[in-house]
Amino acid sequence: MVAGQKLAxxxxxxHLRGQPLNTQLTALQSTFVKACRSADQYRLYAFTDASGKxxxxxxxxPPGSSGGAAVYLEVWEMPLxxxxxxxxxxxxxxxxxxxELDDGSSVKGFICEGWVAEACAAGASNIEDITHLGSWLxxxxxxxxxx
Numbered sequence: 001m002v003a004g005q006k007l008a009x010x011x012x013x014x015h016l017r018g019q020p021l022n023t024q025l026t027a028l029q030s031t032f033v034k035a036c037r038s039a040d041q042y043r044l045y046a047f048t049d050a051s052g053k054x055x056x057x058x059x060x061x062p063p064g065s066s067g068g069a070a071v072y073l074e075v076w077e078m079p080l081x082x083x084x085x086x087x088x089x090x091x092x093x094x095x096x097x098x099x100e101l102d103d104g105s106s107v108k109g110f111i112c113e114g115w116v117a118e119a120c121a122a123g124a125s126n127i128e129d130i131t132h133l134g135s136w137l138x139x140x141x142x143x144x145x146x147x
Contacts, residue, residue, distance in 0.1 A: 005080040009096070009109055010074070010109025025076050030079075031076065035072070035073070037102040044129075048126040058110060059112050069132070070134070094111070
């Protein structure tokens with residue numbers, strides 16, 4: 001590892017600017033790079049975890065399959081030496097994997113285990129497919145309007 005190296009990380013939910021977990025990024029000296037969209041090969045879900053908190057999960061579709069959409073993301077740069085500390089704060093079914101952006105490039109970013117999509121398709125009451133909204137922020141806005 002070279003001192004000063006940075007890792008680009010795509011976030012799509014609670015780590016976005018203005019969201020409750022954004023401080024996990026800023027506390028580790030991460031800096032905002034850009035807002036963008038993923039490639040159109042993802043589905044976005046809102047799921048309620050065992051603690052009762054609702055979170056987003058972005059699931060990649062198999063290559064060549066249809067039904068995906070582009071999801072709003074933010075790309076942040078984190079000092080590589082802080083990445084391990086960040087990973088310790090990422091609970092399942094979330095993880096960090098490779099996320100393809102709409103410009104064809106790829107970065108590390110939040111992904112969600114595929115069982116979330118399977119459970120949603122099977123009718124799980126604690127998971128909602130929110131892909132059609134295009135972003136976690138649009139989901140939050142819709143939830144606010146429904147109150």
